Amino acid sequence: MNQWIIISGAQAPDMVPFEGDPRFARIDCGPLRAWFRRDGRFVNDQLFAADSRGMALCDGVVLNLAELKEEYGVEDFMGVLRRSWEETKGVFFKKFAGPFCGAVYDRERDVLTTYANQTGDSFVFYYNAASCYMVSNDLNMIEEVMRKNGLPRSLDETAARYLLSFGYMVDERTLFQEIKRVLPGETVRFSASGGIERSYYHRFSYETRDVSFDDAIELVDRGFRKAVRRCFEKDREYGVTEHLADLSGGLDSRMTAWVAHDMGYGPFVFLNYCQSGSKELVCASGAASVLGGQFLHKQLDDASFLFEVDRLVEMNYGLSLFCGITGGEQLLRSLSFRRFGLEHTGQIGDAVIGSLCKSASVLPEGQHQFKYSRLISSDAPAETLSEHPSCEDFALYTRAFLGALSSHLIRRKYSYAVSPFIDPDFLALCMSIPLEYRQSHKLYWAWLDAKYSEAGALPSTRSRAGQGEWTKAQIRNARRRGAMALWRLGLLKRRPKPDPGHMNPIDEWYQTKPDLRAFLSRYEEETLPLLDRWPETQANARQMSASGAATDKLMALTLLAAVKRYFPPEP
Numbered sequence: 138m139n140q141w142i143i144i145s146g147a148q149a150p151d152m153v154p155f156e157g158d159p160r161f162a163r164i165d166c167g168p169l170r171a172w173f174r175r176d177g178r179f180v181n182d183q184l185f186a187a188d189s190r191g192m193a194l195c196d197g198v199v200l201n202l203a204e205l206k207e208e209y210g211v212e213d214f215m216g217v218l219r220r221s222w223e224e225t226k227g228v229f230f231k232k233f234a235g236p237f238c239g240a241v242y243d244r245e246r247d248v249l250t251t252y253a254n255q256t257g258d259s260f261v262f263y264y265n266a267a268s269c270y271m272v273s274n275d276l277n278m279i280e281e282v283m284r285k286n287g288l289p290r291s292l293d294e295t296a297a298r299y300l301l302s303f304g305y306m307v308d309e310r311t312l313f314q315e316i317k318r319v320l321p322g323e324t325v326r327f328s329a330s331g332g333i334e335r336s337y338y339h340r341f342s343y344e345t346r347d348v349s350f351d352d353a354i355e356l357v358d359r360g361f362r363k364a365v366r367r368c369f370e371k372d373r374e375y376g377v378t379e380h381l382a383d384l385s386g387g388l389d390s391r392m393t394a395w396v397a398h399d400m401g402y403g404p405f406v407f408l409n410y411c412q413s414g415s416k417e418l419v420c421a422s423g424a425a426s427v428l429g430g431q432f433l434h435k436q437l438d439d440a441s442f443l444f445e446v447d448r449l450v451e452m453n454y455g456l457s458l459f460c461g462i463t464g465g466e467q468l469l470r471s472l473s474f475r476r477f478g479l480e481h482t483g484q485i486g487d488a489v490i491g492s493l494c495k496s497a498s499v500l501p502e503g504q505h506q507f508k509y510s511r512l513i514s515s516d517a518p519a520e521t522l523s524e525h526p527s528c529e530d531f532a533l534y535t536r537a538f539l540g541a542l543s544s545h546l547i548r549r550k551y552s553y554a555v556s557p558f559i560d561p562d563f564l565a566l567c568m569s570i571p572l573e574y575r576q577s578h579k580l581y582w583a584w585l586d587a588k589y590s591e592a593g594a595l596p597s598t599r600s601r602a603g604q605g606e607w608t609k610a611q612i613r614n615a616r617r618r619g620a621m622a623l624w625r626l627g628l629l630k631r632r633p634k635p636d637p638g639h640m641n642p643i644d645e646w647y648q649t650k651p652d653l654r655a656f657l658s659r660y661e662e663e664t665l666p667l668l669d670r671w672p673e674t675q676a677n678a679r680q681m682s683a684s685g686a687a688t689d690k691l692m693a694l695t696l697l698a699a700v701k702r703y704f705p706p707e708p
Contacts, residue, residue, distance in 0.1 A: 138550055139173065139175050139176055139183070139196050139274070141172065141196060141275075142173075142272070142273035142278045142282070143170070143272045143273070144169070145168050145249065146270060147269075149268075149269045150282050150283075151286065153285075154281050154282065155278070156172075162185070164185070166191060168247070169249065171194065179197075181214060181375075182198045182199045182235075182237075183197070184218065190243075190245070191241065192242040195230070197239075197259050198235045199237050201235070205217045217229075227241070227250075229241075231339065234255075235367075236254060237254050238251075238260070248326055249327045250324050251327075252323070253319040253323060254321070256561070257538045258559070260276075260318070261273070261274055261319040262279055263279075264279050264283065264316050265317075265327070276316060288315075290314075290315055291313070291314045292670075292674070293311065293312055293314045296310040297671075297674045297677070298513065299515060299517075300457070300692065300699075301513055301692050302508050302510055303515070303535070304461075304509035304540065305456065305536075306318070306456055308517070311455075312454070312455050312456075321534060321539075322340055341530070341564060343526070343527060344569060346570070350580070353571075354587050354588070360562065360566045360567075361392075363562070364562070365396045365400060366400065367557070368393075368556075369397050377477060377478035377479075378404075379476065380406070380481060381478070382407055383407070383480065383482045385483075386418070386419070386420030386598040387420075387597055387598050388581070388592075389483025389484070390482055390486075391592060392486065392589070393481055393486075393556065396589070398429075404430050404431075407432045407433065408468055408480075409421045409425075409432065409435070410464040410467075411434075411436075412438060413436045413437075413438050416596075416598055417598055418434065420596050420597050420598055421434075422434070423596060427591070427595065435468040437464045440650060441464075442466065443646070444653075446460075447698055447701070452550060453543060455696065457543035460691055461541075461543060461544050465548070466547050472551070474552055479555050480552045481554075481555060481556070484544075485541050485558055486558040486581075487578065490567055490580055491577075491578040491580075493533065494532055494572075499527075500525060500528055501516065507532055507540075509688060510684075510686070512681055517535075542559070643691070644686070647690070661693070661694075661697065664700065664701050665682075667704065667705070667706065668697075679693075
């Protein structure tokens with residue numbers, strides 16, 4: 138991935154680790170100093186430049202760049218920027234789609250504006266003090282400057298509680314009190330006076346259109362095919378001849394690949410990582426055999442990725458449960474990306490054509506259904522909840538964008554991950570379709586039955602909940618979930634047996650792998666004392682580690698690894 142950092146202020150840090158590093162280029166513009174390192178990929182979608190008027194930095198990939206060139210009648214990215222700047226009065230990225238982010242400095246006004254894309258999977262962080270500010274796409278770069286210069290850094294205990302309950306952040310917080318994140322669709326402006334102005338240039342709306350169920354199917358299909366075209370045409374722009382695509386046992390990644398194949402894209406190299414013998418593997422390999430292409434499977438039977446907590450927390454900054462990508466990082470690590478372009482996924486498809494809301498709950502109570510654990514008390518603050526007009530909006534911006542898409546922090550070390558489901562135009566379309574159509578995935582299944590019946594007929598791990606009689610598997614799963622709930626409440630003496638056919642049977646691994654239990658116990662013993670400075674957070678982490686649920690232990694492990702990495706004992 139590209140790396141960049143911008144530093145400003147009369148009292149800017151003197152020790153900048155990137156100064157003199159031949160891998161980094163430097164640009165000075167007024168009081169700003171910027172360092173950037175490019176990996177040489179997708180360069181036609183990026184800009185790092187400065188002149189007498191200011192500085193412009195646009196990083197990532199703009200999936201609809203070709204469309205914008207045609208719309209504006211220009212030949213290159215700079216032409217798009219100029220025309221878009223005039224049209225949007227400076228918010229030139231408003232029409233962009235894809236994993237983009239960046240910053241713009243107006244030298245005359247002495248104002249720096251930084252921005253993230255509409256879904257927040259392009260990551261931007263900032264540090265602000267009375268005398269200086271820093272903006273970067275890599276939190277570790279800011280942290281390194283802080284550490285080298287002895288700048289104060291302290292654990293944000295509210296963020297720590299988020300991590301131990303939701304399993305991800307629910308607002309702009311990071312584990313550092315001094316470092317914040319630019320939220321999805323947000324701009325943050327820094328002025329010479331040291332002030333900060335936060336505002337949204339984009340928010341998804343839920344204004345429902347008057348449309349029949351059958352017409353909704355047609356809208357979804359046209360919109361999805363347009364989004365798929367944007368993703369896969371970007372590969373072709375850069376001469377990529379094989380498309381790298383995730384393929385799980387569910388429907389979301391399947392539909393990305395299926396529709397792309399239907400539109401003439403290919404050949405494919407499919408990525409799959411799960412427990413051998415699981416239904417996940419059976420369903421994924423079955424779909425791959427129909428679509429054709431190479432099927433790369435990473436078996437997770439040894440659960441080795443759980444031992445790599447330090448590596449994964451280094452990559453995701455402790456912003457979410459470290460094993461959210463499971464063994465995917467190990468598989469990506471093994472590939473040569475000179476052969477591939479983008480990584481095509483089906484991220485958050487269920488939240489888009491379906492809905493993450495499983496009930497009619499309203500905020501603030503509704504937030505609890507989006508937590509990984511309820512062992513400790515941790516609620517989103519009132520000011521955060523006030524930004525969300527509904528439970529679905531809260532779920533979309535937190536559980537989906539800040540939670541599920543946090544795996545892109547790890548994926549971007551290898552390539553940019555894209556999903557047609559998070560195309561802003563397609564997502565906006567789906568959010569305008571009545572919720573009653575989308576709930577229980579009624580619209581999702583109807584779309585498949587009407588347009589891609591063969592894809593829907595193949596076995597998958599996605600059940601037709603609410604679509605008729607329950608299957609035997611659904612009944613078994615419901616009984617198992619109920620038994621687990623009773624066991625956690627102390628109403629059952631014996632812990633229910635885990636599901637051995639699950640994609641990632643974390644509970645089974647914990648119960649059957651003595652080396653894993655020993656590793657977790659040893660890691661906890663070595664790192665819990667690091668939290669002596671924060672007794673409440675330490676007590677929360679200890680409670681999570683002592684829980685009988687393996688996921689709770691891994692949430693505590695994520696926090697402990699982050700504290701080990703970022704908050705070592707004072708000398």
